[in-house]
Amino acid sequence: MGAIINAIVDGLVWLINACYAVCHNYWVAIFIFTFLTKVILLPLSVWVQKNSIKTVRMQPEMNHIKAAYMGNQEMISEEQYKLFKREKYSPFVDLIPLFVQLALLMGVVEAVKRGTTLNAVPIQTMGLTLLVPVIAAVSAFLMCYVQNKINVLQAEQGALNQYGTMIFSVGLSLYLGFFVSIGVGIYWSYSNLLSILQLVLLNIWINPKNYIDYDALEKSKEELKQAKQFMAPKKKEDRKSPYRKKEKEDYKRFFSSGKKRVVFYSEKNGFYKYYKNIIEEIIRRTNIVVHYITSDPLDEVFSLESEQFKPYYIGENRLIVLMMKLEADICVMTTPDLENFQLKRSYVKKDIEYIYVPHDVNSSNLTFHKDALDHFDTVFTSGIRNKQELAEREEKYGLPKKNLVEWGSSVIDNMSRAYAEMEKENNGKKTVLIAPSWQKDNIMDSCIEGILDNLKGEGYNIVVRPHPQYVRHFEERIDALQNKYGQYGIEVQKDFSSNKVVYTADLLITDWSSIAFEYAFSTLKPVLFINTPMKVINPDYKELSTVPVDLELRDKVGISLEENDIGKVGEAVGKLLNDYQFSTEEMAKLRDFYIYNVGNSGKVGAKYIIDCLVSKHQ
DSSP states (O other): OHHHHHHHHHHHHHHHHHHHHHHOOHHHHHHHHHHHHHHHTHHHHHHHHHHHHHHHHHHHHHHHHHHHTTTOHHHHHHHHHHHHHHTTOOGGGGHHHHHHHHHHHHHHHHHHHTTOGGGGOOOOOHHHHHHHHHHHHHHHHHHHHHHHHHOTTGGGSOHHHHHHHHHHHHHHHHHHHHHSOHHHHHHHHHHHHHHHHHHHHHHHHSOGGGTOOHHHHHHHHHHHHHHHHHHSOSSGGGGSOTTHHHHHHHHHHHHTSOOEEEEEEESSTTTHHHHHHHHHHHHHHOOOOEEEEESOTTOGGGGGOOSSEEEEEOOHHHHHHHHHHOOEEEEEESOOOTTTSSOOOOSSOTTOEEEEOOSSSSOHHHHSOTTTTTTOSEEEESSHHHHHHHHHHHHHHTOOOOEEEEOOOHHHHHHHHHHHHSOOOOOSSOEEEEOOOSSTTOHHHHTHHHHHHHHTTSSOEEEEOOOHHHHHHOHHHHHHHHHHHGGGTOEEOOOOSOOHHHHHOSEEEESSOTHHHHHHHHHOOOEEEEEOSOOOSOTTGGGSSSOOHHHHTTTTSEEEEEGGGGGGHHHHHHHHHHOGGGSHHHHHHHHHHHSSSTTOHHHHHHHHHHHHHHHHTO
């Protein structure tokens, strides 16, 4: 690397001296040198222009995604990932020009130290020494002003970003003028002024208006603005975060709490259910203190605080730093993509064992990014197919072997227990629950009326239970559906405070919701699947021979119908409710084959963690 840097500096030294040899005038030589560097870097500038246009061209779709899935960061990230992949775009490439410019500037400064032409600019008066920094700062101000007006990407950024960049650039220019050679200050001034000319010419040559639909961009901005207003806190005082002080105190308390053996991380309220059985078993069997980080200040876990259970509120931004500084023996997460995005393994303690606990029994190969679990040391697998596909992936791609623990599902265990304890009612009518997913082209968007038209008047209690996010965004559609079908005794729910209907329903109709297998394996009742467009996060999932359990189980725990077969819904419902293939006994056999340690996942998970902690301290 040192040899490369020296070669670059030597090249700059030669070019600067060559420019001076041609004209024998310091000011002209510096201008020629600056102009030539712009010519040399012109392909990079063209690439930046095209990439900036691509970024803004994607913005209407990006705004639409943010508006459509406002409040569901997981879905926004997934849809954004697919958009970037389709457009062959990486946000990291925007940093390359900055690095090149900084490298060039450092090369010029280094060249100055070697006594080159830039360092030999004569200083006749003290006034010139003071004037150059001012000229450099003014040139930087002009460049930023023009960029904010006509640069395709900068013009779309908020005022805070625009003025922040301007302040940084002007400050850097003053620094270069005052604290490095006067020649470098002159070079920087020329560079800023030539950048303005270059930007004007590039906008003529590669005109953004020929590629970007600005009308669509403005409409998408308005859509996003309305979505933000809809999601904004109603009370003015609620907009001021009352939890900053708590976060700061909890952050300090976390790092001052001494040696931590096991840390759990939860993204938001409601995620405790994935850990509940494990944590309770650890506390019951040992005196280990469980440290529980949540990014939700209103998480219900704060009511569970005890001598052995210490919850902390750490927001997503501060969490990034906390994870980098983490010191513990074990870190347990339900968040995939460790190391791939903002959450990194600890930079301080390299031997932390990172354990992934799944939300559901679905295929990670199908519903996660391809490398989402590659940086975990241990994965708690829910069933035989989950373990098979992870082992196959390691073998196929030569990945380090992880500890694949045959675990199960705390959610299914707890749902099964709750269902067994529930008092059963039998009013003679079967209840059909329609519970779609929250993804593009779900049942609510594609075929809900067709399903209801086929089932109304057939003697069933029918309950439509849309995803809470769907209700939040499309409440008017929900009300219209209730008005149209309420006369047939069909109920469309908007209140999700009770899950009773999930347990008491005799049949579930869904598309690709993970609730399907939780329902089937906790109540041992069948599911009717509607094959709306499949949610595929990893388009390369077929590279593995293990069939994703999401696909394998659809025709085992129920029946799947294509959208154009909605007319067969009534027939399929009758078969599911009456065929022995879908009886309690047969469903129990499927559950016991596909799910590990039914009823005991908490004990299995806790035992693994306890045994690991014991072995680490022997």
